[in-house]
Amino acid sequence: MTWMITGGCGFVGANLADAMLAAGEDVVILDNLSRAGSRDNLFWLQSRHGHDWRFEPIDIRDDKEVSRCVRDIRPAVVAHLAGQVAMTTSLANPRLDFEVNALGTFQLLDAVRIHSPDSIVLYSSTNKVYGSLENLRYHEKPTRYEAADYPDGFDETLPLDGSSPYGCSKLCAEQYCRDFSRAFGVRTVVFRHSSMYGGRQFATFDQGWIGWFCGKAVEAERGAEDAFSISGNGKQVRDVLHADDLVRVYRMASDRIATTAGKIYNIGGGMANSLSLIELFDRLERRVGRTLRYRCGPWRAADQKAFVADGGRALADFGWRPLVDASTGLERMLEWSREMQPQ
Numbered sequence: 490m491t492w493m494i495t496g497g498c499g500f501v502g503a504n505l506a507d508a509m510l511a512a513g514e515d516v517v518i519l520d521n522l523s524r525a526g527s528r529d530n531l532f533w534l535q536s537r538h539g540h541d542w543r544f545e546p547i548d549i550r551d552d553k554e555v556s557r558c559v560r561d562i563r564p565a566v567v568a569h570l571a572g573q574v575a576m577t578t579s580l581a582n583p584r585l586d587f588e589v590n591a592l593g594t595f596q597l598l599d600a601v602r603i604h605s606p607d608s609i610v611l612y613s614s615t616n617k618v619y620g621s622l623e624n625l626r627y628h629e630k631p632t633r634y635e636a637a638d639y640p641d642g643f644d645e646t647l648p649l650d651g652s653s654p655y656g657c658s659k660l661c662a663e664q665y666c667r668d669f670s671r672a673f674g675v676r677t678v679v680f681r682h683s684s685m686y687g688g689r690q691f692a693t694f695d696q697g698w699i700g701w702f703c704g705k706a707v708e709a710e711r712g713a714e715d716a717f718s719i720s721g722n723g724k725q726v727r728d729v730l731h732a733d734d735l736v737r738v739y740r741m742a743s744d745r746i747a748t749t750a751g752k753i754y755n756i757g758g759g760m761a762n763s764l765s766l767i768e769l770f771d772r773l774e775r776r777v778g779r780t781l782r783y784r785c786g787p788w789r790a791a792d793q794k795a796f797v798a799d800g801g802r803a804l805a806d807f808g809w810r811p812l813v814d815a816s817t818g819l820e821r822m823l824e825w826s827r828e829m830q831p832q
């Protein structure tokens with residue numbers, strides 16, 4: 490089976506490509522290597538799997554090149570992961586955000602519709618399509634916010650509201666996925682991801698908060714005493730999902746395409762793997778044996794006080810639930826952060 494992975498040199502893509510190559514599948518990666526770390530992931534994949542797979546240095550906005558690839562390859566599955574991924578960048582450059590996420594996704598879908606209508610298309614959307622969720626009721630507890638009316642997390646019926654250019658461009662893209670399924674029969678599946686983390690993630694202040702703060706913990710472990718900044722009061726909550734579990738999402742949903750086609754799934758670590766920043770810092774401090782010093786800054790635009798995915802639909806439709814608990818995942822993430830910061 491051929492997997493075409495757009496953004497395949499990013500964090501999610503590199504993990505997915507690695508798993509598919511290890512399983513003996515054919516893999517073609519389309520990536521413009523615009524993300525810091527993508528080139529390292531390309532070399533990492535080559536070091537593990539030789540040149541037994543194909544890399545296309547293509548920008549997802551390049552309609553002609555994307556069409557050429559889809560026409561030539563006619564992949565069994567397209568995992569569409571290439572994207573502008575940071576909320577902050579979408580505010581600084583909303584046109585870039587729109588062109589990459591919304592227009593790029595449309596062009597890819599249209600290429601599939603015309604040249605490879607039997608391909609399955611799996612799209613990585615985001616919980617940001619639900620917007621800031623500012624109108625919900627929250628309980629403020631000592632270390633976290635809790636959404637008072639959603640004790641099991643949010644399912645897919647939560648009202649949509651982009652709230653930011655990033656939220657809008659991803660919402661637009663996922664709606665095209667869903668409607669290319671309804672209008673043209675293209676077999677699309679949308680995943681609304683919560684926070685994800687794991688090896689091959691080159692986190693920044695803007696994106697990949699688990700990785701970013703694991704990096705800060707490793708710096709503290711090695712003697713750094715500077716305080717770092719956080720946005721808000723640290724009580725904001727996310728459910729976190731390890732890379733191993735998200736690879737299983739893509740594989741399992743495509744295996745059950747008769748059920749999953751045209752559907753949208755909230756995908757995250759769930760309530761059992763939910764963490765606030767303060768709770769994360771506490772766990773990290775115990776692991777590295779140092780106190781983490783931080784100062785609170787203004788809240789980010791459209792930041793959600795709490796988001797935890799209710800994964801009931803994914804469990805019912807394709808039998809997926811997360812298997813890597815947050816403690817195990819954090820331990821692995823710390824190891825990766827130590828590797829990334831050689832002494």
Ligand SMILES: NC(=O)c1ccc[n+]([C@@H]2O[C@H](COP(=O)([O-])OP(=O)(O)OC[C@H]3O[C@@H](n4cnc5c(N)ncnc54)[C@H](O)[C@@H]3O)[C@@H](O)[C@H]2O)c1
Nearest residue numbers: 496498499500501521522523524548549571572613682685
């Ligand atoms: N990581 C998370 O926690 C998270 C959460 C929600 C949604 N998502 C979504 O999952 C997808 C993958 O995320 P990730 O964490 O792997 O991000 P990433 O930044 O690590 O990877 C994205 C990849 O896409 C490539 N890319 C960016 N713009 C491109 C363009 N114009 N043309 C071709 N390639 C381009 C980058 O070079 C990079 O290799 C994204 O669409 C993101 O919006 C991620």
